[in-house]
Amino acid sequence: MSVPFYVSPEQLMRDKADFARKGIARGRSVVVVQYEGGIAFVAENPSRALHKISELYDRIGFAAVGKYNEFESLRVAGVRLADLRGYSYDRTDVTGRSLANAYAQTLGTIFTETAKPYEVELIVAEVGPASSDDQIYRLMFDGSVSDEQGHVAMGGSAEAINAALAQGWRTDMPREEAIRLAVDVLSAHGDESPRALGASDLEVAVLERQRPRRCFVRLDSDVLSDILSG
Numbered sequence: 290m291s292v293p294f295y296v297s298p299e300q301l302m303r304d305k306a307d308f309a310r311k312g313i314a315r316g317r318s319v320v321v322v323q324y325e326g327g328i329a330f331v332a333e334n335p336s337r338a339l340h341k342i343s344e345l346y347d348r349i350g351f352a353a354v355g356k357y358n359e360f361e362s363l364r365v366a367g368v369r370l371a372d373l374r375g376y377s378y379d380r381t382d383v384t385g386r387s388l389a390n391a392y393a394q395t396l397g398t399i400f401t402e403t404a405k406p407y408e409v410e411l412i413v414a415e416v417g418p419a420s421s422d423d424q425i426y427r428l429m430f431d432g433s434v435s436d437e438q439g440h441v442a443m444g445g446s447a448e449a450i451n452a453a454l455a456q457g458w459r460t461d462m463p464r465e466e467a468i469r470l471a472v473d474v475l476s477a478h479g480d481e482s483p484r485a486l487g488a489s490d491l492e493v494a495v496l497e498r499q500r501p502r503r504c505f506v507r508l509d510s511d512v513l514s515d516i517l518s519g
Contacts, residue, residue: 305406309430312408316354318444318479321412321437322458323423324467327498328414331471333479334492342494344505346371346383348416350496354444355409355430363392363411385415389426389434397432406430410443416496416504420460442474449478465516468493472517488513 296304317333319341330352332341341360345351345367353360367388375383392411400406411428425437440458442450453474462470476486488510496504508516 305400306431309400309406309408313355313410313430313443314445316444318442318446318450318475319352319354319412320440320442320450320454320471320475321352321414321425322440322454322462322467322471323420323425323438323460324462324464325420325460326464327416327504328423328425328496329464329467329471330412330414330492330494330496331468331475332492333475333486333490335490336492340492342492342507344494344503345388345413346375347380347502348496348504349383349385349388350414350416350494350505352412352414352443353409355407359407360409360411363395363407363409366395367392367413385413385424385426389413389428392428393432393434395432396428396430400431412437412441412443414496416498418498420498446478450474453478464495465519468513468516469519488517 319332322329328350330342330350332352334341339357341354342350342352343364351364351367370391371383371388392413396407407430409430413426413428415424417423425441427435427437427441427443440454442454457470472486472491477483491513493513494505494507497506498504
């Protein structure tokens, strides 16, 4: 009878984390930027069907990097949870914080209890009545959560992109300027930088603060081309 190979728990967790980080680093980056009238999501994604950015609920958006099938299953689960909670109680009971906590518990359980962790990073963002009420949560593959302020990037070049965003971002930016900043830093510090990114290379959506209920708006290529040429 063979003796099972022993791996210490610390080494097992390190190996899982390294595996997940390598998978995430192969993905193209996503930037989330707060602007004066809401929150913008900008992803390098030439696909018109496989979205990295989506709506979760009335005032809540979702963005992800990593393996599509894994973050898509998480997105669907988040939409179902939000719909159930809003239907059972009240629409105002569905918050970005509650969805971020649910994702954190799910990712943490998968990371600790399964052989293969999810190779994903997520952002859950909620636009509030005022900019001070906006919430942006970044969730890592192991379930850890960080409350971000103003802007955040994730994916292979996140560190360089976050540094560039910190230099160019300000709280009173209009929507068009915020989107151009996000595209500029993706162009300069992305996976194949530097290069020019056009409307066909990008997926862009916004949470607009002044919309009456459903705040999520996906920008089509024509609108995005006008913004980038401005």
